[in-house]
Amino acid sequence: MTELVFYIIAVSLCAFAFLSVTVGDVFHSAVCLTFTLLSVAGVYFFLGAPFIGVIQILVYVGGIMTLFIFAIKLTAKIGDASIRQFTRQLWPGAALAGAILALLLAVIRANAWSLRLLPPVQGPDLKQLGVELLTRYLLPFEFISLLLLAALVGAIVIGKVKK
């Protein structure tokens, strides 16, 4: 039963992702992305990583998507569907992406680990994650915070309307 749910989520995830890069309207594609991200969060729950799933929803859907919608609204008139949305290399791009997909699938199929099933051991819990983040990964963690701060400042500087 849970498998079925997973596959439904997986298929819809792919569908939404595909739609988000193909639909004519940018706003629609942002909406599709939202659903994509939500589905990804769902996948995380299946993988026994509820914390990541929650963060996914909080950060992506709550934060980043809001930004996207703002950005789309701020650059308003490009939402017009009549404008060409694809570059001239649509077909080369599609072919290349397809080729890489085929290659990846072939590689995945050829490897034995792809058949590995869920091990009986419980995955890492929230506590372990927290301890790891603040001990072993403290430095990168702090760097990420610094990066976010820098991004914040940078965004303000760049976005400031010069007089």
Added chain:
Amino acid sequence: MVNIAHFIPVFPFVAFWLNIIFGCRLGVACAYVSVGASAISAVLAVLVFMGLQAGGGSYVLTPWLSVNGHPISLGIIVDSLTVMMLLVVTIVGTLIQIYSIGYMGGDPRFTRYFAYISLFMSSMLGLVLVDNLFLLYIFWEGVGLCSCLLVAFWYEKPAAAAAGIKAFITTRVGDTGLLLGILLLMSVGHSLRFADMSVISAPEPLMVLAALLIFMGAVGKSAQFPLHVWLPDAMEGPTAVSALIHAATMVAAGVYLVARCYPLFTAHPLALQTVAVIGAISAVMAASIACFANDIKKVLAYSTISQLGLMMLGLGAGGYTGGTFHLMTHAFFKALLFLGAGSVIHAVHTQDIRAMGGLFNKMKVTSVTFIIGALALAGVAPLSGFWSKDEILTAVWQHGNLGLFIAAVTTSFLTAFYMTRLILLAFFGESRGAHKAHESPAVMTMPLVILAFFALFLGFAGSPWAHHAFQRFIAPEEGEVALDLGMAVASTVIACAGILTAFLLRGKFLGYKEGTCALIENKYYFDEIYDALFVKPFHRLAAAVARFDQVRVDGVVNGVSRCVQELAQASRSLQTGLVENYLLAQAGGVFVLIVVVTLVGKLCHIF
């Protein structure tokens, strides 16, 4: 006394530098520097000659260079041949320089002239003194240079400039052969000393080749067929130069070289035969051209070629004494003839004998001495030319080759003919030019007289009355010689026949229509043939090489740089500035990478 010989060339050499450096200040006095220097040399030469009675020899001044382990020393050889040449060069040279004082008087480059002449004297004396081929080559080129500079002395005249260059390049062709001969001799014979010439043992073909290459140098310098073309053109130079360089001394250096390397030639009959044949061809050919020439100096020039050919023929036929004897007598009477011609030209300002005539009464001394010279050249007994030419004829007769003998006889006949024609046209008959001819000053006639004296009596050194003194002097080892009376009569008859023929034909000389004998009148078209065969192709080839260099070789270089530029230009357009293109390329790269990595992994598995 012999070992003062190496001082002989030093004096003219010093005179050369004096005249070059202080020439402007010396003015006319520079002539005395040169004349004085060569007079001192002449005195020294006489001293060496007298010292020679006590025995000659060669001595080494200093080691000079080492080639392939073989030392080349600055060595001097003093023997009868050298001394004979020394005497001829210094005496004739001094007389001609004295003559030049008058002849070149008033020329703006008077000092330069004497400087060159001194340099020439020095080189020529060095040439005959050194004891090995390598040093000889050095002086050999030195006299060639002086010849070139003096032929082009009046370089404002394009013809003179061209003649100078022609002289140098043509002889250089021969000299290159000489150089190769020297190299060959050095590499197979291991010695360049003349003294070793007779003992060099090496494979026959190589030695023949060496001898022929050396002879090539002689051919160039002595203006023998087929390198004779420069000598007639060289008449563009001052007449005194023609007398000294292109008649008496330098052109005889080729004969001297063959005589000097005589053991090399006699050891290889093929080489000797070649010398004889080349000499015969030159002699007849030049004599025939001289019969049709109208320029007084050209007649004499061709006569010189012809006489040098005769000497070569003599040497080639085994007549060592005949060749060298003729070399000596010829130097005097041909110098006399040229100086006489110079005197005439000085007086009438033309060189065309058809525009002269009747000069005998106006220029007594010149005419008489000129006729003496001409008779000597024609070989009329008992003038000097008779004795030496007779020796050559005897030698050729004894050599046994009828063709060569006919050639020698023909040459004698033609010589007598064209000299008579020249005299008849120039000195007798009516005066055909509107010129007031006058006798030249004493400074010019005095050498004429002295030379005429030599032309008259020098031959007796080879006569039975002097007990063949010359023969005993130059080649004592040849033993007793006797005058072949029959040959003497024959040769006189031939000369007289030539003179007589000229007398008979004298009415036709002036009215002669050009073109009747086009082949000979045009000198057998040698100039034209060489022009088409060498000169023009040389220019064309040079132009082609230059074009090839510019277009092809440099074109490749510039082409490479252009290729790089084009490549850069082409790769520029890859940089579209469109991020999608970059990404596509990047993704393609990733794709290729994955393929490669997997394939390599697979291959590693297989192997």
Added chain:
Amino acid sequence: MPYFLTAIIFMPLLGAALIALIPAAQVRSIRLTAVAFNTAVLAAVVVLGLNFNRHTGLMQCLEDRVWIPQAGIHYTLGVDGISLALVFLTALIGLLAALASGGIVKRVKEYFLVYQVLMTGLLGTFLALDLVLFYIFWEAVLIPMFFLIGIWGGPRREYAAWKFFFYTLAGSVVMLVGILAVYFSVTPHSFNMIEIARSSSMIPGGVQAVLFLMFFFAFAIKVPVFPFHTWLPDAHVEAPTPVSVILAGVLLKMGTYGLMRICVPFFPAGAVLFAFPLAILGAVNLIYGAFAAFAQSDFKKMIAYSSVSHMGFVLLGVAALNVTGFNGALLEMFNHGVITGAMFLLVGVIYDRAHTREMSAFGGLASVMPRYAFFLTFMSLASLGLPGLSGFIGEFLALAGTFFRFPSIAAVSAIGLIALVALFLVIIKKVLWGKPAGHASYPDMNAVEISVMLPLVALTLCVGFYPQMILQFQTYAVNALVGLL
């Protein structure tokens, strides 16, 4: 004397430092400083020559200091019979060219700065005994030369400078790879040129052949060997007179010096293998250069191509691989430096007056400028190899050496001898002979010009009459070199 060679090499650089301190406006003192320092270099080289031991083929005045120990690079200098004459030539031509730089009026300070750096590079190239050091000096020559042509040159100077630079650089890069390859193919690994020559037998024959070609490529461009010669006429035509003099007089010798210092002793098997092709290239250079020169209409280009021709003699001498040939090659290098340097000076003299180098614009100068006529005739005769002047001895020895090894090639080269005669006689004829037209007012050579020419004339004469003057210094070194084969 310790560090004497170092002093010689870096004296010009010291001069450059001093010149840098002089204000640019004081042109006169800048010139004087440059001349003074070059005179000092020449004096030092003469002292070096006087103290030189002529009876050994070994390196003298050796200096050896570790420079970059991590890479095994040393600062090694030394002089032997092969380099001594070239060092003397460099110092002499350097001084004379500095004296002849009066025509440079643009950016005089920079000119002499660059010039002094060039001198250091040239002297260093001939004295360095460590391959890396050699390479550094070799390249150090390139850059000042690039500026000298590119800034002070004629109308197409930039083209010429770039061509020269890239062409030579292409060769140098190959040489750099070769240097590394040599370093790794001898044990113990070494950049020391003496040690490499001593252990050359360690390198297998095939490797020797490849390395020989790599180095030869670099040197062939510098010499220049046909078909890598086309930078030379362009560089010469565009370069100002003193730079041309340096270029022909000294720079070209770097290539042939490299052949004798590196190619032959390092790779004797390669040298023997390629002797015949090398001789053919020499003959081609000789004949091709003479022919190409003959058809030029630019005076300077004629001389430039005749340089190509003369370098053919050097190649022939090197290809002979015997004592005679090496002696001839070395002597010809020296003589060519003196004679062709003088020829370029003479071209400069007439260019200063006529402002053109077109042969057709001259003629009859012998009447107008008699002193000039003397010098030009003299140097032309020396160039065409007139016996009695220095050019002949070198040419003869080189040709003799070739004849002993490859008689046929020597015989073919004789064509070049004739062509050279024709070339220089035609130069004399076109420039000096004929009627003067339109240039009757040219002043004759002045005292400075004559004083620059006189040492060259004297050397040409003295070496021509007494070749041992130069040969005595190199006998043992050449014997040692042949001993390596």
Added chain:
Amino acid sequence: MIPLGHFVILSAVLFCIGLFGVLTQRNAIRFLISVEIILNAANINLVACNRYLAPANAEGQVVSLFVIGVAAAASVVGLILIISVYRQRKSVFLDDFNLLKW
């Protein structure tokens, strides 16, 4: 039970969709959207492998957290750049920004 392969395949498909988007989108905002899809694909892979292959550790999840953080920063900067460029050039189409060439 779902094998690991299926997660990985899902991740691969998602990645290629994102790649396709990156290669073909003309609109800069959709370009960024595609980038986000790629990042998510990577995250799925990370978390899945963590869970299946090394359940005792938390590296995969930690790294995916970092990825989310960096992605957030990236999209903030990216979007503000787009807006900024839009103000200047009144366009968000990538092929209008081709000054950075030659």
